[in-house]
Ligand SMILES: NC(=O)C1=CN([C@@H]2O[C@H](COP(=O)(O)OP(=O)(O)OC[C@H]3O[C@@H](n4cnc5c(N)ncnc54)[C@H](O)[C@@H]3O)[C@@H](O)[C@H]2O)C=CC1
């Protein structure tokens with residue numbers, strides 16, 4: 001009976017943990033873990049044990065995981081696309097309203113004046129300080145039309161906003177899901193120039209870092225309201241603070257408290273609550289647990305962010321060997337040659353590649369010897385060889 005150990009770096013919903021079948025246990029020691037479940041814990045400087053085969057991020061953003069290091073160590077990293085998108089979308093809609101009506105200022109006023117005997121009368125006098133605008137008919141720019149951006153754009157259309165969407169890498173699935181009324185901005189400048197509200201829903205990568213900087217802000221309308229429920233690093237905080245001070249940006253609503261954002265004028269800062277709903281936590285945990293299990297049990301990869309997806313089904317032969325390796329010329333012939341020398345018949349072979357990395361699953365009719373396995377492991381460019389069955 002296999003004994004696979006899963007380590008949780010963050011609290012993970014019980015519903016997800018219950019998905020693990022017999023042969024799995026939750027360990028409190030990462031040193032002997034085969035799989036890790038994580039949410040936002042920072043793994044960038046962590047050492048990984050040799051036993052670790054896969055990391056599943058119960059959520060979307062993987063900027064807390066060292067992807068290149070994982071790839072080189074033959075650790076497959078998964079995320080859970082779309083599983084928390086509705087949770088984030090709902091908070092973004094709340095963010096639109098927080099940016100339009102001075103709800104937080106009003107709540108603060110009531111709290112401060114809660115001891116007053118004449119609170120009802122005083123409120124009627126005080127309320128003019130908190131008057132706002134309606135979102136109906138206003139222009140919203142959505143940058144990044146993935147799982148979250150599409151939902152935000154479609155909901156904003158339903159609320160009567162005029163929506164501009166920008167995503168040069170939009171997937172076919174997202175394009176199908178987007179309401180026809182969403183204007184397609186072919187360049188982001190059009191969106192900056194036209195929109196009253198701008199919301200960003202792109203991943204944090206080196207290329208999106210600081211995308212909302214002084215140059216971008218200068219192209220936006222005076223009084224624009226910016227929403228950032230994606231990541232703090234997308235915004236150049238010094239540039240944004242200056243734009244808020246001058247009034248060029250009237251409100252900044254963000255899900256990311258930083259030493260700078262919490263001190264910005266007219267910033268509404270939430271403590272990273274986008275995916276913190278029971279529904280999103282359950283969805284992410286279930287998807288992440290299933291991905292880990294399918295990889296550890298059958299070697300199949302679905303929703304990986306560093307290796308190619310690969311479905312070789314269930315192994316019906318004597319044994320299955322899975323190899324994570326560089327996407328290099330001659331790799332397959334190198335390990336099939338070793339198998340042929342060992343007189344091993346290959347019943348099925350599936351090979352997939354993704355950028356620098358590739359994955360090969362080989363179903364064989366006899367058990368492989370330790371010597372042959374060692375020779376395959378020693379091939380230059382091989383990152384991990386695993387006997388799945
Ligand atoms: N506040 C929170 O709790 C949460 C925050 N997030 C953040 O939101 C991000 C987006 O999440 P999802 O929509 O689920 O991801 P997704 O992968 O479905 O969508 C991202 C979209 O951004 C697009 N994109 C990438 N670079 C772009 C660029 N330079 N300009 C325009 N579009 C670009 C991609 O083509 C893709 O369509 C995550 O990477 C994460 O950082 C995600 C979930 C929860």
Ligand SMILES: O=C(O)C(=O)COP(=O)(O)O
Nearest residue numbers: 039040059060061275276
């Ligand atoms: O899924 C994401 O990218 C998120 O930001 C959600 O993070 P969390 O799981 O709530 O720590």
